[in-house]
Amino acid sequence: MVIESFEPTMVLSILPEILLVVLAGLILVIDAIWKPDTKRVLGWLTACGLLLIMLISFFVATPQGQGRLIFGGMLRNDWLGFAFNILFMFAAAITALFASDMKGVGQKGEFYILMLISTLGMSLMASAADIIMLYLAIETTSIPMYILAGFMTRDDKSTESGFKYLLFGAAASTIMLYGFSLLYGFTGQTNIYQIALSFYNLEFPKIAIIGSLLLILVGFGFKISAFPFHFWAPDVYEGAPTPIAGFLSTASKAAGFVVVLRVLVAVFTPAASADWVTMLSIVSVLTMTVGNVLAIVQKNIKRLLAYSSIAHAGYILIGVVAISQLGMTSVVFYLIAYLITNLAAFGIVMTFSQVVGSDDISAYSGLSRRKPWLALAMLVAFLSLAGMPPLAGFVAKVFVFAAAVKVGLIWLAFVGVLNSIVGLYYYLTVLKYVYLFRSDDEAKPLAISRSYAIALSILIFGIILVGTLFGPWFNISTQIASSLF
Numbered sequence: 001m002v003i004e005s006f007e008p009t010m011v012l013s014i015l016p017e018i019l020l021v022v023l024a025g026l027i028l029v030i031d032a033i034w035k036p037d038t039k040r041v042l043g044w045l046t047a048c049g050l051l052l053i054m055l056i057s058f059f060v061a062t063p064q065g066q067g068r069l070i071f072g073g074m075l076r077n078d079w080l081g082f083a084f085n086i087l088f089m090f091a092a093a094i095t096a097l098f099a100s101d102m103k104g105v106g107q108k109g110e111f112y113i114l115m116l117i118s119t120l121g122m123s124l125m126a127s128a129a130d131i132i133m134l135y136l137a138i139e140t141t142s143i144p145m146y147i148l149a150g151f152m153t154r155d156d157k158s159t160e161s162g163f164k165y166l167l168f169g170a171a172a173s174t175i176m177l178y179g180f181s182l183l184y185g186f187t188g189q190t191n192i193y194q195i196a197l198s199f200y201n202l203e204f205p206k207i208a209i210i211g212s213l214l215l216i217l218v219g220f221g222f223k224i225s226a227f228p229f230h231f232w233a234p235d236v237y238e239g240a241p242t243p244i245a246g247f248l249s250t251a252s253k254a255a256g257f258v259v260v261l262r263v264l265v266a267v268f269t270p271a272a273s274a275d276w277v278t279m280l281s282i283v284s285v286l287t288m289t290v291g292n293v294l295a296i297v298q299k300n301i302k303r304l305l306a307y308s309s310i311a312h313a314g315y316i317l318i319g320v321v322a323i324s325q326l327g328m329t330s331v332v333f334y335l336i337a338y339l340i341t342n343l344a345a346f347g348i349v350m351t352f353s354q355v356v357g358s359d360d361i362s363a364y365s366g367l368s369r370r371k372p373w374l375a376l377a378m379l380v381a382f383l384s385l386a387g388m389p390p391l392a393g394f395v396a397k398v399f400v401f402a403a404a405v406k407v408g409l410i411w412l413a414f415v416g417v418l419n420s421i422v423g424l425y426y427y428l429t430v431l432k433y434v435y436l437f438r439s440d441d442e443a444k445p446l447a448i449s450r451s452y453a454i455a456l457s458i459l460i461f462g463i464i465l466v467g468t469l470f471g472p473w474f475n476i477s478t479q480i481a482s483s484l485f
Contacts, residue, residue: 010070013077016057016085017123023049024116031109043100043451046112050093050119054086067483073191074133076262078483081127083332083476084258087339088122091251094343097455098243098350104152105241111151114144115247122255130191131180134259138176138223141255142169145248149240161239168222168232176219182212183267192266199267210275213268217279220263223256226317227287230310234294237306242353245302246346249309250339257316257335261328265484269323280321281412288314288419295426301349301361304426305342308385311423312338315400318416322403328481330399333474337384337392337466344381344459348374351452361430365437371446375434377460384463386427387420392466399474 011018027046034041067078075081092115099115100106121140128134146169150162184190186208187198199209221229237245268276291311298304316338319331351374352367353359368375384393397420404413466473 010077012061013063013070014075015061016053016089017120019053019056020089020116020120020123023053024113024120027109027112027116031113040100040106042109042112043096043106046096046116047093047100050089050096054089054093057082057086063483069129069191069193073194074130075124075127076129077127079480080258080262080332080483081123083480084126084254084335085123087254087336088119088126088251091247091254091339091343092116092119094347094455094459095243095247095251097451098246098347099241100451101449102241102243102350102354104154105243111148114148115244118142118144118148118247119251122251125255126258128259128262129193131183131195132190134192134263135173135177135180138219138259139173141252142173145244145252148244149236149248151241151244155239157239158241159239161236164232165236165240172219172222172229175215179212179215179217179219182208182215186212192263196267196269206275209268213276214279216263217276220256220260221283224253224260224313224316225310226283226313227290227310230287230290230313233310234303234306237309238300238302238359242302242346242350245306246343246350249305249346250342253309253313254335254339257320257331260320261331261484264320265323265328277321277323280317281409284314284317284321284412285415286314287311287317288416292419292422292426295423296429298426299361300359301364301430302346302359304361304430305345305349308423308426309342311419312342312385314419315397315416318404318409318412319400321412322400322407322409324403324407325478325481326399326406327403328484329474329478330396330403332477332480333399333470334396336473336477337396337463340459340462340466341381341384341391341393344377344456344463345385347452347456347459348378348381351448351456352446355446361433362437364430364433367434367446369438371448374446374448374456377456378434379431380460380463382427382431384467386424388424390464390467392463392470395467395470 063077063079063082067076070077096112105111118141121137124137125141128137146162146166149165150159152158183195186204187195189195189198225233264276288311291307291314295304295307316331316334319327319334356363384391387393387397401413401416
């Protein structure tokens with residue numbers, strides 16, 4: 001792939017990232033001059049600002065053609081990067097709405113600034129075509145998230161969450177960076193497409209390629225919380241502010257998968273495709289199984305959703321190892337469906353815990369009588385996570401399983417189906433408390449703020465829309481995935 005010389009029009013390709021920095025600066029200024037009792041509007045301002053950036057990006061920053069390398073080959077301007085940039089901003093906007101009414105978070109401008117900087121890092125991750133830029137983007141994403149996970153400094157669990165995330169993240173990042181350094185040492189290149197060309201034209205010992213791949217997969221595995229690098233997720237999700245737990249489990253995980261797709265397809269295919277397909281097939285099975293089995297015994301709903309998130313990483317890896325057009329399309333579609341579904345699940349948990357003050361699953365007893373529409377939203381979100389028709393999660397799983405079957409990985413699709421059945425059990429266990437159990441607090445009001453209601457309505461509508469009218473979304477996913485090849 002040819003690296004294009006600089007042109008002024010290239011600035012439009014990074015206009016969304018520029019506007020994210022401008023919005024963060026605006027929040028910083030407003031936070032400094034506004035009175036404390038008016039700062040809860042910061043969440044709405046952040047969400048509206050992100051919506052405006054998304055609209056501007058659609059009109060002036062859409063990619064042309066299949067993709068091109070810009071800014072000296074540091075970034076690739078294609079539909080994959082652009083589409084996920086929009087998706088990350090959407091997730092950040094919803095998270096801002098959820099955070100706006102949260103005590104100890106919603107009135108602090110630094111919370112929104114850190115979230116916007118992390119979103120900027122995710123956008124650069126999705127477009128990075130150079131291992132130096134990729135590493136800087138990953139750190140730009142991760143460092144604000146370490147702080148946000150431990151943002152509630154008076155809460156011991158939040159402090160522990162941030163500290164654990166920092167320690168594990170730093171260790172995984174170090175190992176990944178060593179893998180990147182080996183790629184540079186072997187080829188003398190930092191651009192991932194030039195590295196792939198060097199692997200193709202020159203004969204490298206297989207052990208060298210596999211060794212660097214394993215080191216890089218440590219960092220990527222941590223980012224997507226795949227086995228055996230998943231152990232941080234339950235503790236971090238439980239202790240982090242719930243909006244950040246949702247943002248971390250969706251946008252950050254999606255950014256990790258985009259990087260996995262771009263690097264594996266560009267660099268290690270065909271140099272070591274058979275090897276990484278085998279490795280990730282095993283990781284997929286273990287990730288699904290461990291996530292689902294450990295979720296069954298959880299009593300805390302945020303820990304249950306953490307293990308659920310781990311299991312879903314395993315399902316998405318099925319599409320990755322299919323290494324075909326349908327496989328890549330299924331991954332993109334799954335990430336879209338998973339993002340809106342898991343954001344809805346964490347949003348419901350956030351809405352409920354703000355009033356009740358508990359994350360225990362048993363606390364949800366009688367929710368259907370106390371707040372019927374919130375219980376209905378929980379039903380839609382959890383059944384979508386379980387893969388029940390006609391919701392988005394069902395269609396997403398059908399596509400990844402179909403991709404595996406099409407390339408002959410029937411055994412992997414079969415394991416995925418079995419794990420989906422196991423997953424259905426613990427999702428229905430939660431819904432059993434919501435609809436079948438009674439509570440002494442049923443008569444107490446459960447007030448829901450306007451920001452929570454709007455965010456949840458958008459997400460639930462999205463889950464139903466993507467699940468029932470999946471044709472256009474599948475075509476969009478196909479266009480996005482085609483830019484990988």
